[in-house]
Amino acid sequence: MQAITVEKVGKVYQSGTKALSDVSFEIPQGEVFGFLGPNGAGKTTMVRLLNGILNPTAGHASVHGLDVTKQAGEVHHLCGVLTETAAPYESLTGLENLKFFGRLHGMDEKRILSRAAGLLQAMELTEHRDKKVKAYSTGMKKRLLLARALLHEPKVLFLDEPTSGLDPEASANVTAMIGGLVKQEGVTVFLCTHQLKYAEEICTLYGFMQQGELMGFGTFEELLARQGGRTRLVLRGENLPVLAGAEYASGGGMAVPVRDDAEVSEILRNILTGGGQLYEARQERWGLEELYFSYREPKSIGLKLEGKKEEGGEVA
Amino acid sequence: MNKAQWAMIHKDIKEITSSYQTFVPLLVVPLIIMVMMPAALMIGAQYGQSGLPGLNGFDQMLVAFGDLFVGLTPAQTMITVAVNIFFPAMFLLIPVMCASIIGASSFVGEKEHKTLESLMYTPLTLREMFVAKVAGTVLVSYLTALATLFAFGLVVDIGGWFYFGRLIFPNLKWLILIFWVTPGITVLGVAFMVRVSAKANTFQDAQQMSAFIVLPIILLLVGQATGLFLLDEPILFGIGLVIAVLDVLLLRSASRGYVPEKLL
Numbered sequence: 395m396q397a398i399t400v401e402k403v404g405k406v407y408q409s410g411t412k413a414l415s416d417v418s419f420e421i422p423q424g425e426v427f428g429f430l431g432p433n434g435a436g437k438t439t440m441v442r443l444l445n446g447i448l449n450p451t452a453g454h455a456s457v458h459g460l461d462v463t464k465q466a467g468e469v470h471h472l473c474g475v476l477t478e479t480a481a482p483y484e485s486l487t488g489l490e491n492l493k494f495f496g497r498l499h500g501m502d503e504k505r506i507l508s509r510a511a512g513l514l515q516a517m518e519l520t521e522h523r524d525k526k527v528k529a530y531s532t533g534m535k536k537r538l539l540l541a542r543a544l545l546h547e548p549k550v551l552f553l554d555e556p557t558s559g560l561d562p563e564a565s566a567n568v569t570a571m572i573g574g575l576v577k578q579e580g581v582t583v584f585l586c587t588h589q590l591k592y593a594e595e596i597c598t599l600y601g602f603m604q605q606g607e608l609m610g611f612g613t614f615e616e617l618l619a620r621q622g623g624r625t626r627l628v629l630r631g632e633n634l635p636v637l638a639g640a641e642y643a644s645g646g647g648m649a650v651p652v653r654d655d656a657e658v659s660e661i662l663r664n665i666l667t668g669g670g671q672l673y674e675a676r677q678e679r680w681g682l683e684e685l686y687f688s689y690r691e692p693k694s695i696g697l698k699l700e701g702k703k704e705e706g707g708e709v710a
Numbered sequence: 711m712n713k714a715q716w717a718m719i720h721k722d723i724k725e726i727t728s729s730y731q732t733f734v735p736l737l738v739v740p741l742i743i744m745v746m747m748p749a750a751l752m753i754g755a756q757y758g759q760s761g762l763p764g765l766n767g768f769d770q771m772l773v774a775f776g777d778l779f780v781g782l783t784p785a786q787t788m789i790t791v792a793v794n795i796f797f798p799a800m801f802l803l804i805p806v807m808c809a810s811i812i813g814a815s816s817f818v819g820e821k822e823h824k825t826l827e828s829l830m831y832t833p834l835t836l837r838e839m840f841v842a843k844v845a846g847t848v849l850v851s852y853l854t855a856l857a858t859l860f861a862f863g864l865v866v867d868i869g870g871w872f873y874f875g876r877l878i879f880p881n882l883k884w885l886i887l888i889f890w891v892t893p894g895i896t897v898l899g900v901a902f903m904v905r906v907s908a909k910a911n912t913f914q915d916a917q918q919m920s921a922f923i924v925l926p927i928i929l930l931l932v933g934q935a936t937g938l939f940l941l942d943e944p945i946l947f948g949i950g951l952v953i954a955v956l957d958v959l960l961l962r963s964a965s966r967g968y969v970p971e972k973l974l
Contacts, residue, residue, distance in 0.1 A: 497717035
């Protein structure tokens, strides 16, 4: 069953800004979908659109078969949303926030209290539940937002940078909790993040966005295969010959795309027999970071890769 | 209204009462205008026996009221003028002020604190949210105005008893003001605030813009004080009618503009 279906969706704001253009994809239930792209790529617009807050100017979208435009209220019962643009009430306590949103979701008081108690405990907020949210740290607020998103037991979870502002331990707990929801309850996760390492750790399906367009969609393997499935051979040495497709690699070496071990063996033999001196040779398989940038800027991938690695692996 | 809408109203009231920025003016301004000032009048009237009637043009102003002041002592005249001419116009500031402060907190505050989008992700429709917020703001503003009037009535009637030997508040004019004009002007203030909420991004912005709605009441007050425009019962009723029509028009227009693209 498809949890989310997006068909040729476009969105142009009243101001004339084009936010999404002809975007189509399908996310099966129980997947963790990483929706990746720089600021302004259209990620927030897509989240708002899939939750029926904004209407598309072209195309059609549905969540668990419900039209997001015509059945927005029912979609809201199915979805939980954590985004940095949807804050908690700072003048209310943590528990009051959960009670309020539970009531808006039509939950009865008994269920609200029982769910809130469990979630506050899971988020390690039980002892802070009666403190006003304005006294919470950034990490505590983020955990409260996650508790709020999970309160009504959603089938689809939209998460925008769920671990930013969390310490490593809390971040690991949140990641484990998301994993548990997916495996045990079949929840579908729509994850927007700039942290590619985190996305690689948790996601099973990816969508790469740039300026409102979907540049790539699929599993890691599918996306990799579409780009030629390139593994790189990184070489460092002296008197190395100019090889076809070679790119500059940091540290003075070069990186050459290779198909398989046989090609690697041949390249190395040619270098050594041709008088070249090799100090280092290693095969590098693409990570998500390389794959992501190959879809964004395919022609300059080599140089970008090296630069980005030094910056620590976050999307702009 | 459904349970979710009542939850929204309950939350809005809780937010208003827990914020000094909104709660202090709601408490202090009515206290000064409608309790301390009339109390000072009641105490001071006995010492100003010849003061007010001696003012330039005051005699001509009294003529406009026909028999209202005939046979009254100077102190009684001073109290009657204040209670029936000055305080009604002053009082109108209260519901407008309440509506603008509470409306700013309820509508613009959600935008300023990034909580509006949180509400949009709930099953509550934008229309239900709009109705709940308007109803909650009007309810709290009107109740504050009524509570203010109750306190005003206590001061005026207790003080007035010493001068008149009877209750002097409320009379027909006040009843029209309380039950006809005040609800209308409260709704007007809220509707104005909803319009403002689409443009203002902070509570302070909204407060500055809301100054425009106080202007007609200030002019009314000036008109009253100078005798140029005196509020009698038919005029009050007519003002209430005009305000009711404006309410409908403004609310319709405000609800049409209450859409996500303008709010986010």
